[in-house]
Amino acid sequence: DAGVIQSPRHEVTEMGQEVTLRCKPISGHNSLFWYRQTMMRGLELLIYFNNNVPIDDSGMPEDRFSAKMPNASFSTLKIQPSEPRDSAVYFCASSLSGGKEKLFFGSGTQLSVL
Amino acid sequence: DQQVKQNSPSLSVQEGRISILNCDYTNSMFDYFLWYKKYPAEGPTFLISISSIKDKNEDGRFTVFLNKSAKHLSLHIVPSQPGDSAVYFCAASAGGSEKLVFGKGTKLTVNP
Numbered sequence: 001d002a003g004v005i006q007s008p009r010h011e012v013t014e015m016g017q018e019v020t021l022r023c024k025p026i027s028g029h030n031s032l033f034w035y036r037q038t039m040m041r042g043l044e045l046l047i048y049f050n051n052n053v054p055i056d057d058s059g060m061p062e063d064r065f066s067a068k069m070p071n072a073s074f075s076t077l078k079i080q081p082s083e084p085r086d087s088a089v090y091f092c093a094s095s096l097s098g099g100k101e102k103l104f105f106g107s108g109t110q111l112s113v114l
Numbered sequence: 115d116q117q118v119k120q121n122s123p124s125l126s127v128q129e130g131r132i133s134i135l136n137c138d139y140t141n142s143m144f145d146y147f148l149w150y151k152k153y154p155a156e157g158p159t160f161l162i163s164i165s166s167i168k169d170k171n172e173d174g175r176f177t178v179f180l181n182k183s184a185k186h187l188s189l190h191i192v193p194s195q196p197g198d199s200a201v202y203f204c205a206a207s208a209g210g211s212e213k214l215v216f217g218k219g220t221k222l223t224v225n226p
Contacts, residue, residue, distance in 0.1 A: 041218070042217055045215070048212065097212055104159075105157025
């Protein structure tokens, strides 16, 4: 199994630009999570989906952030417009729902907003 | 307000000795706890977990201890190896929820 695949690995953009991060979960997993890692806040959950439906988006910081999961094998996290304080590592993770399952993380996208 | 706290940003240990990583939580609804390990440029990977009905869980060199009254858990690594050098995240969930709340992490360095 290829694991959770995220793209791009690195993204450098200018303030005000739109940024789209992509994630392909592990085949067969039906829960998908977007996390953000910063020095100040550690790993914080932004949003998670179960069976392609958003369940909890309380961690999404602002309306500039949006996430979609059009099908079981693909999700996007979009930031529009981006700001320097959005600079962080964004992780996507997937799991099998129905219990206290372990998450499998992708390698992350390092986002730098200049 | 951090519900899961790892108050030591870093820890340095000599190879062969014990590493003890600590974690405190504030939410009494948390009933399942996990430790994840993260190497640079990689995503976190699951290490070990414990349910609130237990006070200890062991897996090879790794043991997690849970003290519910103190809302405290710790991860013991014995003996520590240089390959254990990584950032360790403590995480918790409540009531069967899939949502994990993570701490900020502790960077462990095991010196040869």
